[in-house]
Amino acid sequence: PALLGVLANAGAYAMLQRSRAQAGEEENPMQESESCEETSVEETSTVGGQPSIAKNIAMCVVGGVLMGCWAPLSARSMAGAQGLSPYFSFLCFVCSCFVVGISILAAQQAGCSLIPRVGARTTLREYMALPPLLHGWGLLGGAIWAVGTMSNLVSGGPLGFALSYALGQTAPVVAVLWGLAWYREFNGAPRSAAVFLAFMFLFFFGAIALLCLGGM
Numbered sequence: 001p002a003l004l005g006v007l008a009n010a011g012a013y014a015m016l017q018r019s020r021a022q023a024g025e026e027e028n029p030m031q032e033s034e035s036c037e038e039t040s041v042e043e044t045s046t047v048g049g050q051p052s053i054a055k056n057i058a059m060c061v062v063g064g065v066l067m068g069c070w071a072p073l074s075a076r077s078m079a080g081a082q083g084l085s086p087y088f089s090f091l092c093f094v095c096s097c098f099v100v101g102i103s104i105l106a107a108q109q110a111g112c113s114l115i116p117r118v119g120a121r122t123t124l125r126e127y128m129a130l131p132p133l134l135h136g137w138g139l140l141g142g143a144i145w146a147v148g149t150m151s152n153l154v155s156g157g158p159l160g161f162a163l164s165y166a167l168g169q170t171a172p173v174v175a176v177l178w179g180l181a182w183y184r185e186f187n188g189a190p191r192s193a194a195v196f197l198a199f200m201f202l203f204f205f206g207a208i209a210l211l212c213l214g215g216m
Helices: 002-027 029-034 036-049 053-077 086-109 124-128 132-159 161-168 171-181 191-215
Strands: none
Touching: 002 171, 002 191, 053 086, 053 161, 086 132, 132 161, 161 191, 171 191
16 A cells, blocks of 8 residues: 555645646747747757656666665664664764765765766855755754654564565655645645545555555
8 A cells, every 4th residue: 555655645746746837838828839949959958867757767766775774674683682773773874875975975966976966066165155044954853854764763672674664665645735725835736636645645645555464
């Protein structure tokens, strides 16, 4: 059911993007016809630097496999009498994230992009010139993520690490609720997108119920 929920979520957002694209085409038909030649030239010049759909899918698959390896590896590190505590395991995890993150960013700044760049290169001066509020939102998001990950590790003892990790993967439900209630992402979306969202909630809640029943 959780996989079906993920697919339903992807379908809803795909319909939302398609609806927005169609609305934009209907609002600016003359501008599109006038800039058709310019767009074709730009696409020709930039298509070589953009990853293809196959590469994007491959990156998603690799990312999913790597993320899926985290739970069994962290559980193995805490197994047995000589195992790490959840807090020390989390400390090791955070240190690894810091080292890998800095390495990837440094490689991109040096022109060796292990992961495709999603924007223009930014200098440290430009980064520090951003409003403090934006940095604060980023730090707050990181703090919330850290508390959630630590709570997941601590609850793995009494609940079992498999069940604890599986329950933690229902985060897309919270993300969609933010999109619906706060960002109003689906305002004006077609009814089919709402149907897919309803199925997503149904599948995820069904998966949570089955996990809880299986863990009893």
